[in-house]
Amino acid sequence: MTVQTIEQFRQDIGSVFSTVEDRERAMKSRDFHWYSPVLTPQLKDCMADVVVQPQTQAEIEAVVAAAAKHRLPITVRGGGTGNYGQAVPLQGGIVLDMTRFNKVLAVEDGSIRIEAGAYIKSALDAALATGQQLMMYPSTMQSATVGGYLGGGFAGIGSVKHGIIRDSGMIQSLKIMTVEESPKIMTLSGADVGFVFHAWGTTGIIIEAQLKLVPAVKWIDCIATFPTYGDTIAFGNAAFASDLDIFLLSAVEKRFAPFYKRTQAYFDGSRDAMFSMVNEKDVDAFFALAAKFNGVRSMAVSEAESADAKLRPIHQTAFNHTTLMALQVDRSWTYLQIVMPDPFTPELAEKQLKYFGDEVLMHHEYTRENGRPRIGGLPLIKFTTEARLNEIMRIFEADGCMINNPHIFKLEDGGRFDPEGRKMAFRKQVDPLGLMNPGKLRSLS
Ligand SMILES: Cc1cc2nc3c(=O)[nH]c(=O)nc-3n(C[C@H](O)[C@H](O)[C@H](O)COP(=O)(O)OP(=O)(O)OC[C@H]3O[C@@H](n4cnc5c(N)ncnc54)[C@H](O)[C@@H]3O)c2cc1C
Known part of the structure; x- marks a missing residue:
């Protein structure tokens, strides 16, 4: 990525917050892969060229359109608590930090609608205020986001009762954004949410999630x-x-x-x-x-x-x-x-x-x-x-x-990628330029 391309990208996104400051880029290029002495040396030099922090859907769209125009890789990032380098930008480019896009949009009887960058604890607190609760949450709920949990997590506190995420029915629907010069919004429900779940940010940007709520228990x-x-x-x-x-x-x-x-x-x-x-x-x-x-x-x-x-x-x-x-x-x-x-x-x-x-x-x-x-x-x-x-x-x-080997950074090697390739076909539809988290899919590198 040339400095000039990054500066053109920053001009194109106008007032959306972005930084090329070294400390911030280094911090937002790391996650909890340091648990692994195998991954740590492999990922030590991976660094974003620019970090962006949009606050609205329109701002995310501006980032995506400009990234597509300049063919810049996008690594979506929530709280950065993933353990396999999921949020590490292997090929530089943009780290799209979602944590300022964090509103609870609606709490209804049996469901909550929330922006993807919200911390899971905010979703739980909003649900509890209505006598309801989430079906499950990761032990990191204070620092992990809704989008990051669905994009990178697997199970959690509550899974003994309600199942692992993919078979629990917890995800009622997802609104995602495609990565292209004119980004589109798609709403997925039913089995289709599986295209995005645990795809490490390679199959569209989760914008909003509607999650099932259950009655709160003491x-x-x-x-x-x-x-x-x-x-x-x-x-x-x-x-x-x-x-x-x-x-x-x-x-x-x-x-x-x-x-x-x-x-x-x-x-x-x-x-x-x-x-x-x-x-x-x-x-x-x-x-x-x-x-x-x-x-x-x-x-x-x-x-x-x-x-x-x-x-x-x-x-x-x-x-x-x-x-x-x-x-x-x-x-x-x-x-x-x-x-x-x-x-x-x-x-x-x-x-x-x-x-x-x-x-x-x-x-x-x-x-x-x-x-x-x-x-x-x-x-x-x-x-x-x-x-x-x-x-x-x-x-x-x-x-x-x-x-499920946690010492790998290729999605397919962890034992949790769909063998029929349905996710791959979907990925081509939502990321035709191959800009999302490049390097994470062995089949694309
Ligand atoms: C101490 C500790 C405890 C943990 N406990 C659990 C647990 O109980 N259960 C569990 O499942 N996991 C657990 N994990 C793993 C991790 O916390 C979860 O995967 C977590 O929910 C990730 O959320 P995050 O916001 O930090 O995501 P990040 O680490 O920022 O991102 C994770 C992945 O999701 C993608 N992503 C992030 N936001 C979006 C978005 N909006 N759209 C599309 N893709 C996106 C990223 O690109 C990345 O590939 C734990 C990790 C640690 C360090």
Whole structure:
């Protein structure tokens, strides 16, 4: 990209905020791929030429039209919390920061309409104000945007009850903008939202989302502890199969305790633990079930009690926040993303825990897909070499586990791209010049 082209682009977008300041470009060219010691060196030199921050749909349209005119790549960015370099501009060009485009447009009975750059917490707060809530949210809901979650996320807090994003019915419709000199607006609903979901900003710019809302529940943050990790998983399986109203089931073994600094009074490293969010009415039954698997009630606090005691909210201890807490203590850890075989037996959990010893610490998240358990493993791995990391993946695979490799930056390599190529065909329609997040699709690079 020549300096002259970038300046022409900036002139064409007129009053839309843009910057070529080094610090801002560097900051907005990074996401949470630093979790991966494999990706970090690969992406270290990727840098946007210009960052834009539109505030209205008309401003986004001006950016897109000018980008198409000058054939400049566009990397759409929300909060930049993605883990695989999804929001890193591999080929420079424009980082389109959506966070100033953030209005809640309407909250109705059963749905919310919101601009894509809004933080998910704003959507949740707006829903709660009407006695409703989102079906799920990532543990990053305070810093992740609606567009980024739909474009880069997969599941989250609530997925044990409502399913992973793609099978939950959470996305009612999406308004997207095509990338061409005269950008068009399209509205997608039903199965067509799948063209854009988890496409890493390669299949149109999400402008607005209409998300399904459900009645709000008073969730209680709970911790049950167990003498063995096998007991923890046996309880998780039973809790999943029960009719208890549970919003989160996050299992960690006792060696995670040093990373859980703000809950150490309840999880001190002597026992393994299930971190959960449970409907107030079911808390006693939840712990009664835990007792059948040698579990004890360690903590049960409301949101207000948790805040008063300065505890970490349970939703911020789950999914990739677990990994983050470990990395904040010791940067030599990394992680994997695994789908455990169904059924996932306590015996397999114990076998893998013993096999890897101190090299791998076990963490599992319960989610639902088509009514069946879809138990995600997010183990911590003591990183030595890329070759050993790959070997560890093969060992998990030999046990019937499926790897969604988080140490890749090509969309197809993560195991979550549609094999029939329907997304690819749609991509050509909405991005005929191939300007969206170029380099992320192996089939296009
Ligand atoms: C500590 C931590 C915990 C996490 N927990 C979870 C979790 O519970 N569940 C989960 O699924 N993920 C989780 N993630 C991953 C990440 O938070 C989610 O993917 C998140 O929702 C991304 O939102 P974001 O706004 O930060 O997106 P970004 O990182 O900015 O972008 C993600 C992708 O979406 C694209 N994109 C962004 N905005 C748009 C738009 N408007 N239109 C089209 N494409 C767009 C980007 O180009 C990029 O490819 C976690 C990550 C971290 C670091």
